[in-house]
Amino acid sequence: MLGQTLQKSTIAGSTGSGGFSCAGETGSTVGSSGTTIASVMDSQTRNPLLCFVCDNYYSEPCLLVCYHTFCAKCLQGREAERKITCPLCGVQTALKDGQAHPAPDMLMRHLIELANAENPPCANCDKRDKNNMYFCITCGQALCTSCRENTHRAKMFSAHEVVHMSKCSKESYRKQCTQHGEQHVMFSNSQRSMLCESCFQDIPTESKVHCIDIDTAYNQGCKKLERAIHTVQSMQSSVRDGLLMFKNLLDELRRNMETEKVTINSFCEGMRQAIAKTQSAMMLEIQRQFESKERLFHGQLTNLGSMLPLLQLHLLLAQTFSLAANKYQFLDLAYPMVDRLNAVSQLSLPLSRPVQSSQIRTNFRSEFSRALEPWVGNQPCEGGRPRSGVGIYESHKQQQQQQHQQQQQQQQQQQQQQQQQQQQQQQQQQQQQQQQSHLQYLQQQQQIHQQLQQQQQSSYPMPQPTPSRRQQSSMPMKGSEETGPFSNHCRNFDSQLKVCCTSSVLEIVV
Numbered sequence: 001m002l003g004q005t006l007q008k009s010t011i012a013g014s015t016g017s018g019g020f021s022c023a024g025e026t027g028s029t030v031g032s033s034g035t036t037i038a039s040v041m042d043s044q045t046r047n048p049l050l051c052f053v054c055d056n057y058y059s060e061p062c063l064l065v066c067y068h069t070f071c072a073k074c075l076q077g078r079e080a081e082r083k084i085t086c087p088l089c090g091v092q093t094a095l096k097d098g099q100a101h102p103a104p105d106m107l108m109r110h111l112i113e114l115a116n117a118e119n120p121p122c123a124n125c126d127k128r129d130k131n132n133m134y135f136c137i138t139c140g141q142a143l144c145t146s147c148r149e150n151t152h153r154a155k156m157f158s159a160h161e162v163v164h165m166s167k168c169s170k171e172s173y174r175k176q177c178t179q180h181g182e183q184h185v186m187f188s189n190s191q192r193s194m195l196c197e198s199c200f201q202d203i204p205t206e207s208k209v210h211c212i213d214i215d216t217a218y219n220q221g222c223k224k225l226e227r228a229i230h231t232v233q234s235m236q237s238s239v240r241d242g243l244l245m246f247k248n249l250l251d252e253l254r255r256n257m258e259t260e261k262v263t264i265n266s267f268c269e270g271m272r273q274a275i276a277k278t279q280s281a282m283m284l285e286i287q288r289q290f291e292s293k294e295r296l297f298h299g300q301l302t303n304l305g306s307m308l309p310l311l312q313l314h315l316l317l318a319q320t321f322s323l324a325a326n327k328y329q330f331l332d333l334a335y336p337m338v339d340r341l342n343a344v345s346q347l348s349l350p351l352s353r354p355v356q357s358s359q360i361r362t363n364f365r366s367e368f369s370r371a372l373e374p375w376v377g378n379q380p381c382e383g384g385r386p387r388s389g390v391g392i393y394e395s396h397k398q399q400q401q402q403q404h405q406q407q408q409q410q411q412q413q414q415q416q417q418q419q420q421q422q423q424q425q426q427q428q429q430q431q432q433q434q435q436q437s438h439l440q441y442l443q444q445q446q447q448i449h450q451q452l453q454q455q456q457q458s459s460y461p462m463p464q465p466t467p468s469r470r471q472q473s474s475m476p477m478k479g480s481e482e483t484g485p486f487s488n489h490c491r492n493f494d495s496q497l498k499v500c501c502t503s504s505v506l507e508i509v510v
Contacts, residue, residue, distance in 0.1 A: 048313050048320075049108075049115055053087060058112050063105035066091040067310055067344055072101045089306035107336045111317070114329065119165070122147050133165035184328065187217035192335045194328075206439055218327035221334040228341035229318050235345055236311040239304050246301040253297065253358040257290050260360050267364070271372065278371040282364050289360050296356060296403070307347070314344050346421055348414045355406045445497055452490075 051058050053074035060072040066086050078084050083092045084102060093102050121128050123141035132145045136152065138160040143152065152162060176183055182196035188203070190210040195203070200211060212220070261283075268279050318337055325333070 048316050049112060058108055061105040061108040061112070062102040064091065064093040064102055069105045069108050075101060107333065107340055110333055124151060134162050135165050137161040137163060185214060186211045187214055187331055194331055214327060214331065217331055221330060222322065224338050225318060225322050225334055228338050229315060231345045232311055232315045232341055236308065236315060239308045239311060243301065243304040243308060246297050246304065249297050249358045250301070253290065253293060256358055256360050257286060260286060260362070264364050267368065275368055275371045278367050282362055282367065285362055286360055293356055293358065310344065314341055346417055348410070348417060355402050445493060449493060
C-alpha cells in the first residue's frame, strides 16, 4: 500500500543517503556542535505525509513558495501584511488578493487520498492500524480489530462479508474516463492526460501523433521521473556535504579557540597581575573573531539545514511513488511530480564552501612585549617584525569584503539558474514551433500532390491497361529517366516528403 510504503521508505531512504538529515527551524540557535543537527534528526524516520506543525496527516495541504507544505489550519494566525512566513525556513509567501491561504498542494492532496484509500481509518473510531484492519464489503467501510469484534458480532451483521484489508491491492485502482465512463487505453504527451477510446476518436488528427499506449507512457514516465530524481539526489548530496563541512568547521573553530586560549594563559601565568589589562584585550579580540566567524558559519549551516529536508521530502515522495504506484496511478500523478522535482532542483543553492578559515590568531606576543617593556625591556624582532607574528589580525574591512564576495557569488548563481530556465523554455517553444511548421508543410505538400493527381487524371481520362510485373519493375526507372517540368516536380516532391516524414517521426520518438 502507498501509505505503508511511504512510512517504510522513509527509513530506507534516510539510511541510503548516509543516515544524516537536517530540517532546523529559523529561530533555532547553535550553542554546541550538534544542536541544530539534533533538533532535526527525526526527519530521517518521518512520514512525508505528516504535517510538520500538527504532526498529523495533511488536511487541506497548502504549498508555499519554498515548496514546504502545511495544513491550512496550521497556517492560520501566521499572516502579516498579506504574507505568511514558513515555520521551517522562514521564507515569506505573498497571498493573492481575496485568498486567505496559499495555493493548495494538489500533488500532496492526491497522495493523501491514495494513502487514505489504501489505509483508511476505522469508520467507527477513526483509528488507523495498518497491520490489523478489515473491510466490510457489505457496508463498504473499514473496521479496526476492536470495532469488528464489538459491532459486527451482532446478529444483524452476521451476513456481512468482512475481509482483511491486505486483500485490497493497488491493482484495483483503475481510474476510468469521467466523461465516457470507459477504461483508459491511451496517453497524450501534449495534454499529459489519459484517454479512453472515445476520447481518442474525438481529438483532432494532428493531436493523435502525440498519443501512445498506456504501457509505453508508463515506461517513458518512469525514465523522466528517474532523471528528475537523479537531479535532486545530486543536489541533496551537495547540500549534505556542505552541511557536514560547516558542522566540522564549527567544531574545529571551537577547538582552535580553546587552543589559543590555553597558549595565551600559559604565557601569562607568571605575570598575570602586570598584564591583566592586555590579556583582557586579547580575550575580547579572540571573542570578536570567534563571533564573526561563528555568525558566518552558522548562517551557512542554517541555510543548508533548511534546504536538506525539502530535498529529502520530495526525493522520498518521488522514489516511493515510483515503487508503490501502479501504471494508472503513476500516469495520473507522474508529470506533476516531475514538474515539482524540476522546480525544486531549480531552487537557489546556498554556498557549500567556506569563504573564511576557522583559524583564530592574535599578535599577543607583540602586545605582551609592549606591556612588559617597563619590566623586561625591548624584545628583539626578526626582520623588523615581532616573532609572534604582528599583522595577522583579520581586519573588519577584510571580513566585509569577503561577505560582499559571498553575496555576489550567490547572486551570480541565481542569475545563472534563471538563464538556464529561460533557455529551457525557449528550447521547448522552438521545438513546438518546428513541429507545427512540419505539420503545416506536410499538409500543404499533400494538397499540392492531390491537385497534381487530379490535373493528371483530367488530362488523361482514358483507363490504362494494368502493366505486367516486368513493366512495373521498369516503370520507376523510366520515370526517373524522363525529363520535363512534371517529372522534375514529382521527383522533388517525393524526396521532400520522405525527408519531412523521417524528421517528424524522429522528433516524435525523441
